[in-house]
Amino acid sequence: MSAPSIGGASRDGYGKALLRLSDDPRVVVLEADLGKSTKSCHFREEFPERTFSMGIAEQNMMLVAAGMASSGKVPFASTFAIFTERAFEQVRNGIARPGLNVHICGSHGGIHTGTDGSSAQSIEDLSIYRTIPKMTVIHPCDDLSAEELTVQLLGISGPSYMRTARNKVRRMYDDQSKLGLKIGVGSILEEGSDVAIIACGVMVEQARNAASTLANDGIECTVVDMHTIKPLDTELLAILSERCGCFVSAEDHSVIGGLGGALSEWITTSKTVPLEMVGVRDRFGESGGTSELMEEVGLTSEAICQAARNSINRKNSS
Amino acid sequence: MEDRISELKEMARLCRIDIVKMTHAANAGHPGGSLSAIDSMVALYGTIMRFDTSNPDWDDRDRFVMSKGHASPAMYALLHQMGVLEESDLMSFRTLGSVCQGHVDMNWTEGVDFSAGSLGMGLSFGLGCALSARMDASERRIWVMLGDGETQEGQVWEAAMAANYHNVNNLRVIVDRNRIQNDDFMEVQMEIGDIGAKFESFGWSSREVDGHDMSELVEALQWTENIDSGPIAIIANTTKGKGVSFMEDNPEFHGKAPNNEELGIALEELS
Structure with missing residues (x-):
């Protein structure tokens, strides 16, 4: 990465x-x-x-x-x-x-x-x-x-x-698909009905990596680039709530109050579906190379995979 | 000129009456710093300020940035005396839905150019207005009213530095030097010293005046018209609560409204 x-x-x-x-x-x-x-x-x-x-x-x-x-x-x-x-x-x-x-x-x-x-x-x-x-x-x-x-x-x-972020990442869009972007409207990058991974920033790439990994196990993920945290695209979330029945949030940000927080607020007041959050867990970072730091803090595709499995389990056991 | 000075003094007296009446009606607000600032505001609006009360959104009007936004009663009193606000607006000060918000707010009150409330922000805002005026090749000038306590905010000096660096010649500051802040006298809380010298050290022109002497104020405002480069600060030495004996130099009346008895005394003194 x-x-x-x-x-x-x-x-x-x-x-x-x-x-x-x-x-x-x-x-x-x-x-x-x-x-x-x-x-x-x-x-x-x-x-x-x-x-x-x-x-x-x-x-x-x-x-x-x-x-x-x-x-x-x-x-x-x-x-x-x-x-x-x-x-x-x-x-x-x-x-x-x-x-x-x-x-x-x-x-x-x-x-x-x-x-x-x-x-x-x-x-x-x-x-x-x-x-x-x-x-x-x-x-x-x-x-x-x-x-x-x-x-x-x-x-x-x-x-x-x-x-914006400092470091280069793999592009999620090309010159054609970028034209479909709209402020306030989440972009669906992958479609699947087992779990919806809602990501932003550099974690969108990790979300797609996680979706590839999970596909090998037969788990189909929707991946959304939720580039606009506010206003939150609750219309899309409502659709995904019906289609997938559980969510994962993924962000290079504290799990308190960011994209995961926004999702959580919406879910707890609108739906009864599980949400697992991938983000920074109430701690500061430290110096280090980007990859090793992301690993250290838990911002990886593996963490997203685990969160997806947990979210699906919670859905199935409820 | 003598007649004009008398008219301005009378307008300031009427504004003072408005200030004590509206803070009394609201049972809240900041009479002390309003009474200290009002003379320089009347002098400005009564002489060189370019505005049109029938067209308050006129693009090329001069801007007035009331950075010490808690002295909102002074602004509202002035707008009342100029016919922009009604007496009933003043009496609704600080109540739900009132155009006279607790701190001046450009979205609520016609004739207000800045939404204040947090000290130290107005000079930066004024600089943004000044830079825009220059880009637009507009003649509009930007006046910023600062409190002296407010100059304890570091952002004021960030803005002073930037105004000189960007060499704006349409930005003017009046510092209401009443020597009292919320809790106590500045010399007790945090004395800043020679404010004019500090502005000058950042490359500004500055001049000190008696902030309650209408002739001196008008003369200082006209002096600014002859300075053709760089930002300008007028340090107006004032008395907090000026015009109401028990409020004068009294930190208690920074943020306390007069009660019924005090209103009576104040109105008598201002009559």
Whole structure:
């Protein structure tokens, strides 16, 4: 899983999308000294007059973006996912409360970030932004989907948070299939009726790997790229609940409050079907290579397979 | 000019009456910092501020960012005296559904350009407005009202640094230097020292004035018109609770409304 030469990192897709958005003169880009990492640097090269360096000062960046949005601009502000969290109150009170169209991108999210260690591995961002009223929360799985979903942000009303990942992964989409992506609509990547694996980000690839493994044992999985954590595609979940009767969530994020949390909230208030969660179990990460860390924390296709078997067992024994 | 100054003083007096009446009606709110800030706000809106009360969403209006959003009664009183809000709006302050929210909110009140509440955020917002105005080649200027206690927030200085770096010449700050914050005097809680010098060290122009002397305030506002580069800060030395004897320099009235008896005394003093 560690950085294959083919494919792309979702942060690359974000960078490409900004260039595609440049035709709209309202689009402006804000950076906090991490443009080379978040990939907003490509926009800066082409459109320096519409790119604003805010220095290592994320709180200021968020409110500058808000001020710009109040003046008719559509700001895209990016830094590391973890550093957006420093400005959580700014995002809540300064951007989301007045409903301003500011699009925040937090790159290098999750344990997948690797050797930088636990301080850089945001595992709570999806959770905290999901609690903010009317905030769209997106976590794409590869570069092509990140690009497509970022471009679509121009069409939504209100603020958004998108988490991208640092490392390249195998692509889940191609130039044709990416056109089917839509914010708020989960993408079905595999169809099967025994269990539905709902994944986001880099864990989508692991979910598909798990589905292949399970297929060898005759277990048929549906795999969904739930790139939009909020608003959650509950329509699709309702269909899958009937079809599969049990769920697994898979995310490079705490099991508390993220995609698994969102699923859990929906299931406990709507359905009586089992859910098994694959995610970070209330612990911080540490330094290490991406693959070994993901293994250490339990973010593997094997963990998804086990969770799927458990979920199916619970379904059958109920 | 003398006549104009008298008119502005009278408007400030009427605003003060509104401030004590609406906080009394709500039995909540922040009269102290509203009474200290109101003179500079009246001076600004009464002289060089460009706005159109009949067209509050006019794109090229100057922006007023009330960063010390708890002093919302000052904003509402001003909007009332300018004919944007009704007396009944003021009397509904802080009640369910009121256009006069506890802290100023751009989504609730016509004529309000910023949703405040968390201190330290307004200057950054103002900078975003200023950068946008420059991109749009608009003449609009951005005024930000800061509390002095608020300057303890680090974000204020992030914004001060960024405003100078981006060399905006349409961003102006008024600091309501009333020397009292929520719990006590600043010198007890966290004295920041010479605020003007701090802005200057970040490359700003600054000037100190008596924040209750209408002539001095108007002169300082006109001084800003002659500065053609860089951001500007006016440090308005004020008295918290100004105009109501028992509120003056009294930390108690940072966030406490007058009771019935106190309202009577206040209105008598302001008559």
